[in-house]
Every structure is written in C-alpha cells, then in structure tokens.
Amino acid sequence: MSARPIATTREMAGIPTGRLAVWWVIASEIVIFGGLLASYIMHRLANDAWSVQAANTNTWIGAFNTFVLLTSSLFAVLAHKAAVEGNGKKAARLLLYTAAGGTTFALVKAYEWSVEISHGYTLASNTFWSFYYTAAGLHALHVIAGVVIMLIIAREAARNLELHRVELIGIYWHFVDIVWIFLFPLLYIAK
Amino acid sequence: MAQAATHEEHHDHPNYVRVWAILLVLLVISVLGPMLEIQVVTLITAFGIAIVKAYMVAKNFMHLNIEPRYVAYLMGTMLIFMFLLFTAVAPDVMKYEGVNWTKEKVVQPDPGAAHAAHGDAEHH
Amino acid sequence: MAETIATPGAHDDHGHEHHDEGWVKKYLFSTDHKIIAMQYMFTGMAMAVIGGFFAYAFRMQLAFPGMEVPLWGVVTSAEYNSLVTNHGTIMIFWVAMPVLIAAFGNYLIPLMCGVDDMVFPRLNRLSYQIFFVSAVVLIWSFFVEGGGFGGAWTAYPPLSAKAEYSLTPSGASLWLIAVALEFVAFLMGGINFVTTAMNSRAKGMGIYDIPMVVWMIVIASILFMASVGPLIAGAVMLFFDQQLGTAFFDPAQGGDPILWQHLFWFFGHPEVYVVLLPAMGIVADVICVMGRKKLFAYRTVLFTAIGTGVLSFTVWAHHQFIAGIDPRMAHVFTITTLLISIPIAEMCFCYIATLYGGSLTLNTPMLWALSFIATFLIGGVTGIFLGASGADIYFHDTYFVLAHFHYTFFPIAIIGTFAGFTFWFPKMFGRMMNETLGKIHFWGTIIPFNLIFLPLFVLGAAGQHRRIYNYDNFPELALPWMQDLRILATLSLIVMLGFQLVFFYNCYVSLRRGKKAPANPWNANTLEWLAPSPPPHGNFGDKLPEVYRGPYEYNHPDRSEDFWPQHVPN
Numbered sequence: 001m002s003a004r005p006i007a008t009t010r011e012m013a014g015i016p017t018g019r020l021a022v023w024w025v026i027a028s029e030i031v032i033f034g035g036l037l038a039s040y041i042m043h044r045l046a047n048d049a050w051s052v053q054a055a056n057t058n059t060w061i062g063a064f065n066t067f068v069l070l071t072s073s074l075f076a077v078l079a080h081k082a083a084v085e086g087n088g089k090k091a092a093r094l095l096l097y098t099a100a101g102g103t104t105f106a107l108v109k110a111y112e113w114s115v116e117i118s119h120g121y122t123l124a125s126n127t128f129w130s131f132y133y134t135a136a137g138l139h140a141l142h143v144i145a146g147v148v149i150m151l152i153i154a155r156e157a158a159r160n161l162e163l164h165r166v167e168l169i170g171i172y173w174h175f176v177d178i179v180w181i182f183l184f185p186l187l188y189i190a191k
Numbered sequence: 192m193a194q195a196a197t198h199e200e201h202h203d204h205p206n207y208v209r210v211w212a213i214l215l216v217l218l219v220i221s222v223l224g225p226m227l228e229i230q231v232v233t234l235i236t237a238f239g240i241a242i243v244k245a246y247m248v249a250k251n252f253m254h255l256n257i258e259p260r261y262v263a264y265l266m267g268t269m270l271i272f273m274f275l276l277f278t279a280v281a282p283d284v285m286k287y288e289g290v291n292w293t294k295e296k297v298v299q300p301d302p303g304a305a306h307a308a309h310g311d312a313e314h315h
Numbered sequence: 316m317a318e319t320i321a322t323p324g325a326h327d328d329h330g331h332e333h334h335d336e337g338w339v340k341k342y343l344f345s346t347d348h349k350i351i352a353m354q355y356m357f358t359g360m361a362m363a364v365i366g367g368f369f370a371y372a373f374r375m376q377l378a379f380p381g382m383e384v385p386l387w388g389v390v391t392s393a394e395y396n397s398l399v400t401n402h403g404t405i406m407i408f409w410v411a412m413p414v415l416i417a418a419f420g421n422y423l424i425p426l427m428c429g430v431d432d433m434v435f436p437r438l439n440r441l442s443y444q445i446f447f448v449s450a451v452v453l454i455w456s457f458f459v460e461g462g463g464f465g466g467a468w469t470a471y472p473p474l475s476a477k478a479e480y481s482l483t484p485s486g487a488s489l490w491l492i493a494v495a496l497e498f499v500a501f502l503m504g505g506i507n508f509v510t511t512a513m514n515s516r517a518k519g520m521g522i523y524d525i526p527m528v529v530w531m532i533v534i535a536s537i538l539f540m541a542s543v544g545p546l547i548a549g550a551v552m553l554f555f556d557q558q559l560g561t562a563f564f565d566p567a568q569g570g571d572p573i574l575w576q577h578l579f580w581f582f583g584h585p586e587v588y589v590v591l592l593p594a595m596g597i598v599a600d601v602i603c604v605m606g607r608k609k610l611f612a613y614r615t616v617l618f619t620a621i622g623t624g625v626l627s628f629t630v631w632a633h634h635q636f637i638a639g640i641d642p643r644m645a646h647v648f649t650i651t652t653l654l655i656s657i658p659i660a661e662m663c664f665c666y667i668a669t670l671y672g673g674s675l676t677l678n679t680p681m682l683w684a685l686s687f688i689a690t691f692l693i694g695g696v697t698g699i700f701l702g703a704s705g706a707d708i709y710f711h712d713t714y715f716v717l718a719h720f721h722y723t724f725f726p727i728a729i730i731g732t733f734a735g736f737t738f739w740f741p742k743m744f745g746r747m748m749n750e751t752l753g754k755i756h757f758w759g760t761i762i763p764f765n766l767i768f769l770p771l772f773v774l775g776a777a778g779q780h781r782r783i784y785n786y787d788n789f790p791e792l793a794l795p796w797m798q799d800l801r802i803l804a805t806l807s808l809i810v811m812l813g814f815q816l817v818f819f820y821n822c823y824v825s826l827r828r829g830k831k832a833p834a835n836p837w838n839a840n841t842l843e844w845l846a847p848s849p850p851p852h853g854n855f856g857d858k859l860p861e862v863y864r865g866p867y868e869y870n871h872p873d874r875s876e877d878f879w880p881q882h883v884p885n
Contacts, residue, residue, distance in 0.1 A: 005430070005433070006432075006515075007425060007430040007434045007514075008434045008515070009509060009517040010434070010514055010515040013259070014259045015258065015259060015514070015550045017434045017435075017510055019258075020513060021435065021507075021510045024509055024540065027265055027266065027540060028272070028540040028543070029504055030270065030274060031272065031543070031544025031545060034269065034278065035295075035547070035581070036274070036545075036551075037550035037577060038273055038276050039280075039284075039548070039552075039563075039574055039578070041277065042277065042281040042284040042285055043284060045285055047300065048299070052301065053301070053302075053521040056303050058224060063218065063222045067215065067218060070211060070286065073211075073248060073252055074210075074211040075209050076252070078207055078249075106715045119302075119303070120302040121302050121562055123555065123559055124559055124561050124562070125302035125376075126302055126569075127297075127299060127561070127562055127568070127569050128550075129302070130562065131563075132192055134555065140644070172247070174252045178244075178248050181244045181245050181248070183284075184221075184241070185240075186405055189222065189225050189233070190223065190225070190233065190239040191225070207827075227527055240648075248758055266431075266720060268541070269541060272542075275629065276545060276581055276627060279577070279632060279647075280581075282640075282641040282643070283571070283574075283639075283641055283644070284571045284573065291641070292565075297566070297567065297568060297569040299568065299569040
C-alpha cells in the first residue's frame with residue numbers, strides 16, 4: 001500500500017478529509033433515497049387502494065428490525081467513543097456487535113420477504129409491492145455493504161490501525177439507520 | 192500507521208445509552224399510536240416521531256451538532272431539493288382530471304385476495 | 316506571444332520519476348491524478364470518435380435517404396433510432412462528462428490547488444475503472460440481439476420499458492446499466508474533486524484565490540451529486556420494469572410515465588450546467604491569461620455560478636411542456652427558465668468586460684475561448700423561445716430544439732474542451748502545439764459547425780420534426796429547399812469531421828517534434844505553471860507551494876512584469 005499523499009492529510013475545511021467525504025457520500029445518498037421515497041409517497045397519496053396492500057406488511061417484524069438497527073447504532077457510536085479513547089480492541093468488539101445487528105436485520109428481512117413472496121406478494125404483483133421491495137431492497141443493500149466494510153475496519157481497529165475509520169463507518173451506519181426510521185412508518189405503520 | 196482519532200473531541204458526549212433508551216420509547220409509541228386508528232394520531236405518531244428520531248440520531252450519534260455548520264446546511268439543502276422535487280412532481284402523478292382531460296384510474300391487481308393474508312391483516 | 320521565461324522554483328528535469336515501474340502499472344493502474352486524467356481524456360476522445368461517426372451515419376441517411384452510406388451500409392430504421400440515441404448518450408455521458416469534469420478536474424484540481432495528488436488516489440483509480448467498464452458495456456449493447464437501444468437518450472417509458480415496444484430486449488437494459496455505472500463512477504470522482512478542493516488547497520489559498528476553473532468543476536460536481544440521486548432510483552425502477560415485470564412507469568398497470576420524465580429531467584437539466592460550468596471555467600482562465608487582464612468581477616462570476624447551480628434545480632419541467640404536465644406548473648417553470656438566462660448572461664458580460672481593453676493574444680486556445688462565448692450566446696438566446704411554454708408548443712420536438720441544444724453543447728463539449736486542451740497541452744505533455752495546424756483546425760471546425768446547425772434552426776422553424784427516419788414519407792417536409800438544407804448540414808458535418816484529422820495529426824506532430832515547453836509558456840499566474848512540464852509524480856517536488864494572492868493578477872500597476880504568480884511572496 002502506497003503512502004498517503006499530502007493532499008489527504010490537509011484540513012482546510014475544518015473537517016478531516018475522510019469525514020468530509022463521508023458527508024458528501026451521505027448527501028448524495030439522501031437524494032437517491034429521497035427521489036425513490038418521494039415517488040412512493042406521491043403514488044401512495046394518489047392510490048387509496050394501496051392501504052389495503054400495506055395492511056399485509058408485518059408491523060411487528062418491522063418494529064423488531066427498527067429496534068435492531070437502533071441498537072446497532074448505539075454500538076456504532078460506542079465504538080467511536082472507544083476509538084477516540086484509543087482503545088482499538090474495544091472499538092473492534094463493539095463494531096462486531098454492530099455488524100451482528102446488521103446481519104440480524106438482513107436475516108429477519110430475508111425471512112419476512114420469503115413469507116410475503118410465498119403468500120403471492122411479489123415484486124411485480126402490484127405497484128405498492130414494487131415500491132416496497134425496491135425501497136427496502138435498496139436499503140438492505142446498504143446494510144449489507146455497511147456490514148462488509150465494518151468487518152474490514154474492525155479487523156484493522158483490533159490492531160489499533162486506522163482508528164479514525166471507526167467514526168466514518170459509524171456516520172454511514174447512522175445514516176442507514178435514519179433511512180430505515182423513515183421507511184418503517186412509510187411501508188409498515190401507515191395502513 | 193497508528194492514528195489516534197483525537198481531533199476536536201473536547202466536548203461533553205451525550206449519554207449514548209440514554210439517547211438509545213429514548214429512541215426505543217419513541218419506537219414503542221410510534222407502533223402503538225397508529226393502533227388507535229385515528230388518522231391524526233397515526234400521522235403524528237408515525238411520521239412526527241420518525242422526524243424526532245432522525246433528528247436525535249443525526250444530532251447525538253452522527254454528531255451533526257458539533258460539525259461545522261455547513262455540513263448541516265448541506266444536508267438541509269439536499270432535503271429541500273427533494274421537497275422541491277416532490278411538490279413539482281406530485282401534481283402530475285396525483286392529479287386524475289383537469290380541463291379537457293382525465294387520467295384513467297387503473298384498478299391494480301390485489302395479490303392478497305386469492306391467498307390467506309399474513310401479517311397485520313389477520314387482526315382485522 | 317509568450318516565449319521561454321523560466322519560472323522561479325521550477326526545475327525542468329524529471330529525475331524524480333524514474334522508478335522502475337512497468338508500463339502497465341504506470342499507465343493503466345496508476346493512482347496518479349495526471350495519468351487518470353489522461354485516461355479519462357483519451358477514453359473520452361475515443362468515444363467522441365464513435366459518437367461523431369454515428370452522427371455521420373444518420374446525417375447521411377437524412378440527406379440521402381436509403382443510400383448505402385460509406386463505411387456503414389444502408390441505415391435501417393432500427394439502426395437509425397439506435398444511432399441517434401447512442402450519439403446523444405455518448406456525447407453527453409461519455410464525452411462531455413469525462414473530458415470536461417473528470418479529465419480537466421483530475422488534472423487541474425491538485426495542480427491548481429498546489430498539492431501532490433487527489434485526496435483519495437485509489438478511489439480515483441476505481442472511478443476510472445468503473446467508467447471504463449461502463450463504456451465497454453455501452454459498446455457491447457450495440458452488438459447484442461436486437462441491436463443497441465433506440466429510445467432516445469432520455470429513455471422515456473413506456474417505449475424504453477417494454478421490449479415489445481423498443482424491440483431491443485437486451486440493448487435497452489445494457490444501455491441503462493452502462494449509464495448507471497457511469498453515474499457511480501462520477502459520484503466517486505465528484506466526491507474526490509470536492510473534498511480535494513475543499514480540504515487540500517495550498518497554504519494561503521483562500522476561497523477567493525481559487526482559479527475559476529477549479530471552482531466551476533467543484534460546483535459542477537456538487538450539482539451532479541445533488542441531482543443524480545432521483546435518476547439513479549429511477550434507473551433501478553426502469554430496469555425492474557424492463558426485466559422483472561414491475562409497472563412503475565406503465566400507465567396500463569397503475570404506473571406513471573410522467574414520473575420518469577420528472578426524475579430524468581430533475582437530473583437532466585442540472586446536467587446541462589454540470590458540463591457548462593467547467594467549460595465556462597476553462598474559458599475564464601484562458602481569456603485572463605491570453606488577454607493579460609484580471610478576471611472582471613471574480614466574486615460576481617463565482618456567486619453567479621453558484622446561483623445558476625441552485626436555480627438549475629427549479630427549471631427541469633420546461634422539457635415537458637407538452638408532455639401533459641400540470642399547466643400551473645408550466646407557468647412556474649416558464650418563469651424560472653427565463654430567469655436562469657440572467658445569471659448566464661451576466662457571466663458572459665463579465666467575460667466580455669474582461670476582454671475589454673486587454674492585450675489579446677489571438678492564438679489557438681484564445682480563438683477557441685472567444686468562439687465559445689460567441690456560439691454559446693446563440694445557443695442561450697434561442698433557448699428563450701423554447702423556455703416560454705407558449706412558443707414551445709410549436710417548437711417542441713422540432714429541429715429548432717436540436718439546433719438550440721447543439722449550439723449549447725457543442726461549445727461546451729467540443730469548443731471548451733479544445734480551448735482547455737490546447738491551453739494546457741504544454742503542461743500535460745511538455746511540448747508546444749503547432750499554432751498553424753491549430754488555427755487550421757479551429758477554422759475548419761468552427762465554420763462547418765455553424766453551417767451544420769444554422770440550417771437546422773430554419774428547418775425547425777419550418778416545422779421539421781425530430782426523430783423522423785425518412786422525410787420522403789412526409790411530403791410537406793420533403794420540399795426541395797428543405798432537402799437542400801439537409802444536404803448542406805450533412806456535407807458540413809463531413810467537412811467538420813474531416814478537419815478533426817488535422818487535430819489528431821497536430822497532436823502527433825507536436826508530441827513528436829513540438830518545441831519543448833518551458834514550465835510557464837504563457838506567463839500565467841496559477842500554480843500548475845509552477846510545476847515542471849510535464850509535472851512529475853508528486854507534482855511540485857519536495858516543497859509544496861504557498862499562495863499569496865488571487866489567480867488573475869495580470870498587469871498589476873506596481874509590477875514591472877505583466878503577471879504576478881500566486882506563489883511569489885511579493
């Protein structure tokens with residue numbers, strides 16, 4: 001691995017480079033999810049019949065997954081705190097808890113979807129379900145990507161390497177959490 | 192290269208566990224509120240609380256409050272753009288008639304009709 | 316013209332870079348921003364050749380319907396659709412974007428900000444690799460069963476969503492995948508550009524000391540990031556419509572095709588400014604250096620550009636005036652569209668004021684820069700007709716629209732690129748370009764360009780509709796004078812394409828036998844001219860420069876020299 005260029009170490013904008021970049025990533029993610037959810041909301045408001053379909057989503061599974069993500073977010077921020085204190089081992093362990101939360105989320109989602117698909121609610125069966133699977137699927141991809149990145153960072157953090165990255169994955173993870181905080185009422189609660 | 196992430200952190204951390212506990216309470220309310228099946232209550236408990244939760248996560252977990260202000264403005268600008276997109280597009284998608292035109296309302300297939308419903312529909 | 320004047324601090328040997336790296340590692344998998352810039356530049360130029368060839372093929376069909384086009388053969392109607400579609404797609408996404416933003420951004424941002432590389436070199440390399448894959452996927456889509464996608468670069472559903480309408484079962488999806496990959500590549504690149512310019516500027520370089528071209532590329536990258544999201548979501552939805560049987564955009568099943576148009580143009584209109592602003596930045600730098608004058612009203616230009624960017628998010632539905640959008644929204648969008656001509660005009664006025672009283676050097680880069688202002692103004696002014704919803708009802712989907720946006724995109728993507736390329740060629744390759752060949756190429760491009768598109772304004776005003784394969788089938792559009800104008804446009808295109816050979820020959824000759832370029836051949840102020848030509852890996856050697864003043868201090872009254880580089884303490 002080559003040495004970092006001097007460019008990476010400068011901080012003219014008052015934020016470390018990595019964190020600044022993560023904020024830009026999140027800015028561009030806001031518009032990706034924003035465009036999709038805006039499309040969903042306007043369709044939903046125009047189609048009263050969709051509430052009949054939405055009644056078939058399982059609020060309890062959705063609530064459980066919200067709980068899982070919120071808790072994993074707590075672990076992520078505690079990992080950040082440990083990293084700030086210079087405790088790489090603890091940060092790595094907490095990151096592993098976070099990744100376990102993300103994995104649980106994905107597994108629960110897989111179960112939920114397999115039940116729904118077996119009942120005939122598939123991607124193409126109705127535009128509500130198309131939005132349901134597209135939005136939740138896009139979010140789930142972010143969860144899976146986050147878990148993979150988190151495992152890589154945890155491996156380095158355990159050796160006290162690149163501890164600033166713990167915070168970066170944390171910020172991303174909280175963003176993924178926030179997206180779900182909005183997906184949950186949009187797809188599950190609003191019947 | 193061992194880099195201790197010690198920049199800037201000289202402020203009081205919020206009590207993360209307490210923030211998490213509040214978030215869980217809010218989650219419970221947002222699930223129970225809509226069960227009253229009063230539309231206003233549903234809107235407030237489902238979407239109002241979602242906004243509060245997102246604000247709490249952004250502030251306390253993402254530390255948006257201690258970043259330079261422009262980061263928060265940037266996030267806000269993106270949200271405003273999305274609001275703009277919604278307000279300009281919604282009239283087209285949601286309108287079904289106007290002067291000299293109507294859009295045919297299509298009855299979409301109901302995949303659940305043929306099957307035993309699962310999930311919350313069972314409770315009704 | 317500027318002769319050899321050694322810049323203080325520059326050392327002309329490139330002894331630093333004699334690492335024993337293999338050719339492949341050095342030129343194909345390098346993380347150096349200059350190499351990646353060249354990769355983007357040459358990929359973009361190669362794609363421009365393809366896009367230009369497509370234009371030649373379908374213009375021949377329009378001028379001489381049914382003829383056997385040399386090098387192509389008879390253009391069938393399906394091929395015609397595919398050629399038109401991919402000409403537009405290539406020229407915008409695989410030529411204008413990679414060359415103007417990615418190539419110039421990669422090359423100039425670290426050099427002009429006085430730093431050794433991009434902040435994320437490996438992300439930068441990944442960005443190019445994804446871009447390269449996207450180009451391969453696009454080219455692949457021409458050769459699959461059913462041929463390349465033919466539903467126009469805007470890909471309106473339901474035509475693009477259903478294989479039974481578009482008749483390109485795999486071409487349409489490959490096209491969509493290619494475009495989506497390209498977006499991902501530019502998101503990565505854009506984050507890199509913005510972060511580099513925000514965080515890694517040389518010591519002392521305040522936000523009003525940044526060269527205009529860097530500012531413009533940064534603003535353009537932010538515009539891209541803020542606008543492309545809904546279209547990425549839309550692309551996923553359209554892909555599901557094509558391949559998985561969903562009905563997001565199918566009105567027969569409860570979807571809404573207008574939604575796609577909104578998602579597309581919410582990106583598509585800022586996209587115009589995404590490519591326009593870097594070209595405006597290049598032109599600003601060229602006219603200041605070649606006019607030996609300070610940029611007129613730096614802050615006004617800057618804030619105008621930012622204002623244009625914000626305003627560009629409020630105009631998109633002017634592309635949809637006759638698509639059946641809510642008429643109340645059409646009023647709003649007419650007003651915002653007419654408003655956005657004000658900041659752009661303001662920028663052009665600032666440029667003209669910069670030129671006023673300057674001692675102009677009319678060399679090749681300057682000619683390109685001046686012609687940019689002139690031709691872009693024609694493009695901008697004709698946009699007023701189309702922005703007014705009443706007039707647009709007549710002009711919509713005629714060749715008037717086509718001529719209008721070629722009068723904006725050609726100055727942006729071709730003239731702006733040539734201005735930048737000829738201006739920074741000595742820095743990029745360490746040799747001066749041949750001026751005579753450069754001027755022949757300039758006049759051989761600019762005259763035929765006007766002869767292509769001025770007739771199309773006339774044809775459009777006469778009602779010639781776009782997307783028609785053979786006008787012989789429309790007697791009122793096949794009048795002899797109309798056909799003559801079509802032939803004129805086509806022949807001009809061939810002449811113009813022919814003159815591009817002069818450019819490539821010029822590049823070849825100049826690279827082989829051109830005069831060795833000193834570090835600062837144009838006596839310019841900005842930091843990239845401090846580095847040797849071409850700059851070695853790491854750009855500035857051991858000591859990175861510091862900045863003491865703005866980028867455009869030419870002919871300062873207190874100085875005997877007519878320029879005052881940014882890095883000179885006093």
